[in-house]
Amino acid sequence: MLLVKPADEHNPREPSKLFFESENVRRIILFAYWAVIIAATPLWWYTTSIERLSLPTSRVRSQAGNQLKITVPIHLHTGDSELAGGLRKELLQITAEDAEHWNGITVHVDHGLSDPTNGSYIVKFGGEDPSIDSRTVTFPLDEKAKSAPELKQVASTLAELISPRSQQGDPHHRVAQFSPRYRLAFTLMDEDASAGPAVLEWDFKTAFRRHLLPTLNALSQLHNFTVESQVQYHGRLAFNPVQVDEQSYALTSEQLTVFVNSAEWTLSSSASNDPVLHFLLFVPSATRRPLYIEQDGQISNSNAFILPQWGGILIYNSETNHHINLNSTDLDPIFSTFTNQLHMLLGIPQLPADLRSTQVRSRVITEWQLDALQRRRALENAKGAADTLRSIVNLVEQIENMPVGQDVKGDIQNALSALGQMYTASSLAEIFRHSARAFTLSSRAFFNPGMLAMLYFPAEHKYAVYAPLFASAFLPLVLVAIREFKAWKASRRPVKKVDTTKKIGS
Amino acid sequence: MPSSSSPSHSRLRLFRLPSILLLTLSIYLTTSWTIPTTLALDPSSPPPSPEHNEKAHLLRNFFGGRGKNDDAHGHGSGSGQGDGKVTSTHTNNWAVLVCSSRYWFNYRHMANALGMYRTVKRLGIPDSNIILMLADDAACNTRNKYPGTVYAEPNQHLDLYGENIEVDYRGYEVTVENFIRVLTGRMEESVPRSKRLLSDERSNIFVYMTGHGGNEFLKFQDNEEISAHDIADAFEQMHQKKRYNEIFFMIDTCQANTMYTKFYSPNVLATGSSVLGESSYSHEHDDDIGVAVIDAYTHFVLQFMEGINKTSHTTMQDLFQSYDPVAIKSHPGVRNDLFKRPLDQVRITDFFGGVSQAEVLLDQDGVVIRDAQNLEDVDEESDLGLNDQDEKITNSSSPKSSEEVVEEDSKSSIRRTRRMDEGKQQVGQAEKQGRMRSWSAIGVLVALGWFVHAKQKSSSSSLASRSGGGGKGQKRL
Numbered sequence: 001m002l003l004v005k006p007a008d009e010h011n012p013r014e015p016s017k018l019f020f021e022s023e024n025v026r027r028i029i030l031f032a033y034w035a036v037i038i039a040a041t042p043l044w045w046y047t048t049s050i051e052r053l054s055l056p057t058s059r060v061r062s063q064a065g066n067q068l069k070i071t072v073p074i075h076l077h078t079g080d081s082e083l084a085g086g087l088r089k090e091l092l093q094i095t096a097e098d099a100e101h102w103n104g105i106t107v108h109v110d111h112g113l114s115d116p117t118n119g120s121y122i123v124k125f126g127g128e129d130p131s132i133d134s135r136t137v138t139f140p141l142d143e144k145a146k147s148a149p150e151l152k153q154v155a156s157t158l159a160e161l162i163s164p165r166s167q168q169g170d171p172h173h174r175v176a177q178f179s180p181r182y183r184l185a186f187t188l189m190d191e192d193a194s195a196g197p198a199v200l201e202w203d204f205k206t207a208f209r210r211h212l213l214p215t216l217n218a219l220s221q222l223h224n225f226t227v228e229s230q231v232q233y234h235g236r237l238a239f240n241p242v243q244v245d246e247q248s249y250a251l252t253s254e255q256l257t258v259f260v261n262s263a264e265w266t267l268s269s270s271a272s273n274d275p276v277l278h279f280l281l282f283v284p285s286a287t288r289r290p291l292y293i294e295q296d297g298q299i300s301n302s303n304a305f306i307l308p309q310w311g312g313i314l315i316y317n318s319e320t321n322h323h324i325n326l327n328s329t330d331l332d333p334i335f336s337t338f339t340n341q342l343h344m345l346l347g348i349p350q351l352p353a354d355l356r357s358t359q360v361r362s363r364v365i366t367e368w369q370l371d372a373l374q375r376r377r378a379l380e381n382a383k384g385a386a387d388t389l390r391s392i393v394n395l396v397e398q399i400e401n402m403p404v405g406q407d408v409k410g411d412i413q414n415a416l417s418a419l420g421q422m423y424t425a426s427s428l429a430e431i432f433r434h435s436a437r438a439f440t441l442s443s444r445a446f447f448n449p450g451m452l453a454m455l456y457f458p459a460e461h462k463y464a465v466y467a468p469l470f471a472s473a474f475l476p477l478v479l480v481a482i483r484e485f486k487a488w489k490a491s492r493r494p495v496k497k498v499d500t501t502k503k504i505g506s
Numbered sequence: 507m508p509s510s511s512s513p514s515h516s517r518l519r520l521f522r523l524p525s526i527l528l529l530t531l532s533i534y535l536t537t538s539w540t541i542p543t544t545l546a547l548d549p550s551s552p553p554p555s556p557e558h559n560e561k562a563h564l565l566r567n568f569f570g571g572r573g574k575n576d577d578a579h580g581h582g583s584g585s586g587q588g589d590g591k592v593t594s595t596h597t598n599n600w601a602v603l604v605c606s607s608r609y610w611f612n613y614r615h616m617a618n619a620l621g622m623y624r625t626v627k628r629l630g631i632p633d634s635n636i637i638l639m640l641a642d643d644a645a646c647n648t649r650n651k652y653p654g655t656v657y658a659e660p661n662q663h664l665d666l667y668g669e670n671i672e673v674d675y676r677g678y679e680v681t682v683e684n685f686i687r688v689l690t691g692r693m694e695e696s697v698p699r700s701k702r703l704l705s706d707e708r709s710n711i712f713v714y715m716t717g718h719g720g721n722e723f724l725k726f727q728d729n730e731e732i733s734a735h736d737i738a739d740a741f742e743q744m745h746q747k748k749r750y751n752e753i754f755f756m757i758d759t760c761q762a763n764t765m766y767t768k769f770y771s772p773n774v775l776a777t778g779s780s781v782l783g784e785s786s787y788s789h790e791h792d793d794d795i796g797v798a799v800i801d802a803y804t805h806f807v808l809q810f811m812e813g814i815n816k817t818s819h820t821t822m823q824d825l826f827q828s829y830d831p832v833a834i835k836s837h838p839g840v841r842n843d844l845f846k847r848p849l850d851q852v853r854i855t856d857f858f859g860g861v862s863q864a865e866v867l868l869d870q871d872g873v874v875i876r877d878a879q880n881l882e883d884v885d886e887e888s889d890l891g892l893n894d895q896d897e898k899i900t901n902s903s904s905p906k907s908s909e910e911v912v913e914e915d916s917k918s919s920i921r922r923t924r925r926m927d928e929g930k931q932q933v934g935q936a937e938k939q940g941r942m943r944s945w946s947a948i949g950v951l952v953a954l955g956w957f958v959h960a961k962q963k964s965s966s967s968s969l970a971s972r973s974g975g976g977g978k979g980q981k982r983l
Contacts, residue, residue: 173595173597173708173863174865177706177707177708238630238816239816253864253866254817255817256864256866257816257817257859257860257863257864258630258816258817258859258860259864260632260860262630262631262632262633262634262635262860263627263628263630263632263633263670270634270698270699270700271699272699273699273702273704275704293866295866300866302866302867304866304867305864305865305866305867306864306865306867307597307863307864307865308597308708308863308864308865309597309598309708310597310598312867337867340867341867344867387748388746388747391746391747392746394746395742395743395746398742399739443747446747447690447691447692447693447747448692449687449692449693449694450692451692452683452686452687452690452692458733
């Protein structure tokens with residue numbers, strides 16, 4: 001009694017009678033913990049797992065195996081089937097000789113005096129000079145004279161028109177990568193306008209309209225152009241040109257490659273992410289001109305050069321002794337060169353040497369050239385799109401942590417359907433349009449920001465992260481659960497025994 | 507007083523025997539291991555046993571294989587160098603420079619990255635093609651005695667910060683995620699052009715990383731780390747999307763060479779500052795700035811680069827041969843099994859330069875421009891046909907092969923190989939040294955304990971003698 005009383009004063013209630021010490025409450029609390037953990041597990045699983053939607057892998061694989069075949073219909077305007085047969089044979093031989101170059105292009109030749117179906121190229125015989133106008137090409141070949149060398153000549157010219165190969169150099173190297181949008185940046189740059197007579201202004205708008213606009217309009221099916229221009233009065237070279245004699249200076253071939261002083265010159269705005277083609281009219285300082293280009297130890301006739309995929313540069317040696325403004329007449333040869341450079345950078349093929357264009361405005365690209373360019377770009381795009389799609393599928397398989405979201409899946413499906421449409425399209429313009437779309441969509445899918453692979457975590461890192469977090473929480477919970485379970489089991493047996501004894505006792 | 511000291515005395519006595527045993531053991535260990543080490547540092551020592559060669563394996567393979575190239579070079583390709591083999595097929599160059607550390611005490615890492623930045627810019631890569639990731643908290647740090655500057659040598663000659671620095675990813679933007687995004691090109695639409703790697707299949711990319719790292723990882727700003735797998739996967743993704751022609755990967759961190767072991771994409775050339783288990787050390791310390799200003803590996807690479815200009819014909823092989831493990835204090839490695847071109851034909855400027863080729867246009871217009879008096883004669887409509895036959899001459903700047911250089915190469919290769927052997931030996935010794943160091947540390951501790959014990963014993967005895975024997979006059983204290 002004495003012992004109980006003070007205990008009661010401090011602990012007013014018996015420990016075993018506290019409500020939270022009751023067995024049921026304790027088990028409910030424990031159960032609640034477990035319930036929360038079990039209920040939260042799916043949420044945890046959902047939030048920590050990576051969304052990986054299934055991709056149309058088999059479709060991608062089958063599409064990637066397909067090869068775009070572009071048929072080039074050629075209509076020979078003649079009733080002579082022998083001539084047509086001979087020409088057809090020659091063309092086939094040319095395409096067979098260089099199968100790699102002609103990969104994806106098939107030439108279909110028919111003949112007759114009737115009007116050809118729309119879209120095919122017409123070859124006529126007659127006239128005095130080989131000439132070209134729109135889609136018609138005329139050879140001065142007498143229908144009766146079907147000698148082999150002449151036929152060969154005609155066939156090779158046609159082949160050159162259909163799938164031109166660049167005469168010199170590596171066109172793949174020079175031609176800019178395909179992009180639906182380009183930015184053209186024109187700069188008039190004085191090396192040092194303070195050193196003497198310099199070029200202060202140029203009539204850019206007029207010259208641009210006269211020379212470049214027709215080309216850009218002709219190319220509007222392929223690309224969208226943004227044009228910007230600027231004048232800079234002080235653009236130092238990062239090296240010293242070689243002095244040739246007392247009066248003239250020259251750039252060596254190595255200096256050409258480092259001509260652009262990129263550390264100091266700002267040649268284009270960085271307003272967009274479109275690829276930029278630069279065109280630079282460089283006016284050497286009065287103390288260092290005329291400035292020529294040296295080639296193989298000799299002064300070259302040309303004052304213009306191209307940096308592959310980057311743009312074109314032209315050196316303008318002003319010979320007046322006062323400041324000048326270049327008017328549109330002065331700019332004609334300059335912009336003619338720029339146009340030329342643009343053609344080369346965009347991969348517009350040149351006409352075969354023996355053909356003369358009889359188009360009204362000779363500066364505008366002929367249909368043959370445009371078609372050849374479209375054909376090449378379409379083949380490139382089709383291959384690029386298929387490759388990109390295949391690499392997405394491969395990467396997703398290879399890198400297990402790479403998420404694949406709905407937008408990626410959508411882009412891939414759209415790209416696949418664009419590819420499908422491309423294979424079934426009839427006209428070249430359609431084929432090109434679908435190929436460009438497929439390429440753009442597949443690239444967008446590849447570059448989707450959500451596709452960033454989660455970082456690589458070795459297994460031990462995972463243990464290191466989870467162990468401190470979960471071990472401390474789980475250990476007591478598991479142990480208590482086991483203890484409670486044992487207690488519950490134990491409590492059931494004695495209860496029975498007690499009951500039986502009670503029964504016996506009573 | 508004696509009574510209080512006596513229990514400790516007796517307790518110490520218990521440890522006396524084992525401690526003396528340990529001390530003798532440690533002395534034995536240190537002496538027996540130190541002698542071979544000092545011998546190994548002597549260049550005239552015999553080559554080490556083969557089991558220590560593992561770490562120097564890569565290096566040795568690389569430099570061993572080089573001899574073959576030299577032969578071919580000397581006999582066959584001496585004149586053939588100009589036939590375009592040397593000329594890389596790329597049209598533009600990009601550089602991604604990453605300093606993954608922040609805070610003042612990591613000043614040297616920022617100096618590393620800025621030194622590289624200065625070099626690639628000097629050699630012709632435009633700012634628009636350089637992605638610089640830098641915490642950038644050194645130049646304007648309150649602890650910087652020279653505000654607004656970053657120097658990489660103790661005498662403050664060359665300010666690397668300068669006035670024309672374009673840091674693309676700064677401060678907390680330097681993250682693993684952003685780095686991977688830069689490489690793979692997976693960016694939000696809104697990210698500006700300057701922060702993007704807009705490379706294509708004709709681009710050569712130089713990737714430089716520096717920071718604190720370890721076995722197959724590099725730490726980013728005390729927050730996270732990038733693993734060798736991540737970079738390898740990023741390169742593979744770039745390869746799949748044709749975002750590069752060739753990659754030159756350089757890394758300066760502890761155990762740097764482990765970072766490129768996981769690469770599996772083609773056309774990747776990699777080099778690092780130190781082998782597995784080896785630290786990369788700082789090179790110079792500035793007493794005014796108060797911290798180390800540059801790392802040894804980067805210092806020597808930059809020093810090499812200083813001798814190169816935009817039109818230099820120096821090759822990657824020359825760079826790799828310039829590595830001196832003794833000066834760098836670690837063993838730089840090279841991995842070129844994924845790289846197709848022979849290293850003696852890969853110019854430094856293929857990765858550090860600007861454009862590789864220029865084509866001169868030989869056409870009517872060019873002539874017109876040159877003869878200014880003809881300008882007026884040009885009729886605006888008729889003579890400006892685009893269809894004029896153009897002659898283009900590909901002007902692949904042909905390099906001159908220099909026999910002297912070749913000879914010099916083979917000579918220096920022998921020298922290098924010898925040096926590598928020494929290096930190898932040292933690597934083997936590094937482990938031993940580490941073990942030895944820990945033993946000697948134990949030894950020193952034990953010795954200290956013994957000394958204290960002895961002192962305490964003597965002091966207690968002297969106290970005892972003083973209290974007991976009175977004025978005996980011993981002045982041990």
